[in-house]
Amino acid sequence: MKPDPFATFLESVQALIAGGLRLGESLMQPGWRQYQMFIIIGLALASWALHHASGNWLQAWVRTREGWSKWQLRAIVQFKRRLGLIWFASMAWMIYLVMQNITWPSRSYLIGIFATLVTVWVGIAFAARLVRNRPMRRLVTWGLWIYATLYFLNVVDDVSRFLDAVALSIGDFRLSLLTVITALVVIGIFFSVARIVSQASAATIRKNEDISPSMQVLAVKGVQLTLYGVAFFMGVKAVGVDLTGLAVLSGAIGVGLGFGLQKVVSNLVSGIIILIDKSIKPGDVISLGDTFGWIQTLGARYASVVTRDGKEYLIPNEDLITGQVVNWSHSNDFVRLDIYFGTAYNDDPHIVRKLAIDAAKGVERVLSFKAPVCHIVGFGDSSVDYILRFWIKDPTEGLTNIRGNVYLALWDAFKSNGISIPFPQREVTMLDTSKLTVSRSRPQDD
Template sequence: MSNPVARMVMASPSPSPSVTSTAAHQAADQPLAGADGLKNAVTSRGGFLSDLVDTLDRLAVQVGSSRLSVWDLVVLLFVLALVVSIAWGASRLSSRVLRSATGLDQTQRLLAEKLVSLMIWTIAILVGIDVLGIDLTALTVFSGAFGLAIGFGLQKTFGNLIAGIILLMDKSIKPGDVITITDAGGMSTFGQIRRIGIRAVSLTTRDQKEYLIPNENLMINQVENWSYSSKNVRIQIPVVMPYACDIARVEHLMLDAARSIKRVLAAPPPTVWLDSFAERGVSFVIHVWITDPEEGVGNVRSDVLKALWRLMRENGIEVPYPQRDLNVRDTETMRHVIEALRGTSSPHTN
């Protein structure tokens, strides 16, 4: 006699797969659900286009549990091109709108452009994933190593992006500023900031050399901003005059030379300080102010010295040469040396 419990177990039907597990399995087999939906819509109409889509869909490769066909790649490239074009156009349009906004200054407009552009591209990526119906769980095999590689590779890029946003938010450095940046090796670079990009700052020197300095370097290195709170810059010009000169007269000439230069400001006025008594003569320092350091500093110093040179020549003042005073002791040996140089002999010698 058979066991009734055994008959009940044998007769019980096997558990049917749940709807959730079936949907997950289908999603894993079809990583681009959007492409399959578009294929079904095209093939339902029949004709040549339907046959072409079927042919492209049959050319496929199996990646793990997922199937990737040529048709999937065509749809992927099409959607990618469409999303990129729309995002690029929207970014350009938003930039034009923000540039025409009168309530924002240049720094605020630039910051708003970057934030809006970042938001547009983020939305574009999410929309592209949603349109394609990409199942991200199909990429879990590669997500760990790939994400780690992307993280290390883009570490500096994201660091420079955040540094650029911080620089624009606190307005410590903005386009149009004249700065001197000193790197870790002690080398200084002087120039004007043309633009602040996502990755780097464009710095143009007086030689029209354009340096692309990573935004992060401006956060960690010493930066001298010549136009942070005011564009007025004081220039010091050292000058040496002979000891025989009239101090009041040469000070007047130095002030006249400074005032004759167009770029030198009348207020604050130029000043002259007596600095020290040097070996060559009396050392002075001319202080002048300019309001356009982006046009150069060394050329102003050169123009003032040229004007002073002409005034000194006109007033009969010579440029002091290096000189030393020698005190010679009067000794018998020194007299013999002097007489020998003169070609005479001492009366005491035979």
């Protein structure tokens, strides 16, 4: 008959409470245990005071430094946060070593345990910085802190038996709480290693100029997906979980997720298609509806488009596949722009066209080898209408500003040469009211 997990838990809790009561009773009695607790409390107070004093000094010293890189500043910040623990561990080890040499070893036993625990906590806190994901980093940090505390308090076996007793069994498949916690910690460690390797691989891929930007993104995403997938399965296998037992359960979950994540999967597949056919790549200037900007990044779910006013739009990849997208720099960076204007009827059209072309040529960013052209497009009510066409090769620098500069050049050229830009005019004729005859109908007599 299998032992009851709840009964095992109660026995463990009762044993811990009984041990705590015995420790409390021993600390209430005068003796070396009580003296060690007084020493530990004194060390905690001194460490707290030193933490504030040395932290202020360190902050003032760092402000006088210049040219430090970001990782150095981050290391100083992490070191400053844990100054109290570092002071406590340093002083506790000094007192422990002195007491070990001048008195019985048992009289410094508690001080040695606290010194060891605090040292391990500090080491775990610094080592966990390798995990970039904040929730995962906290999970790994707290998991290792709890395990180290239980280990040095010599209660790991009791807690492990309780966690292993709390389990879910489906046929031959058994999943205990201990297995889940161990798997999370191991997977977090493997993920950290995979992140370091993927970052190094991504930096190498991006430095290769023979690979196009879109293929670089695809290669980086493929490497990351492979490394994180391998890290996950290695972490699960490392804790002894049989993946074959999860086949039926994962299949049922996969069917449910398939219906619920249709849009996510569609965006993922659309992103892969975009990267393969190279229709859109980082740095391209696109227009989608009212959004005009350049592609900053291509993600697994969306593309980041930055506009000229600094707004960043996250456009789903599916919209880039199914919608009508204008890629201003797909095959080349040359873009033709059109502006419309009108002049008065008494201005010579030949002179107007020549002045407009010369004015456009004098504007910076307008290409000279693709000469601007100007044509008459109609005779309006108040003006002769023209279209001026010119080319640029840097659409990422903006389109509205170059149009504005050309309009300004036209204004200066027309003003210097007496060309007028008309505005609609209306003539109103006032009739002479004295000549108007108003007839009134009178009722006829029967």
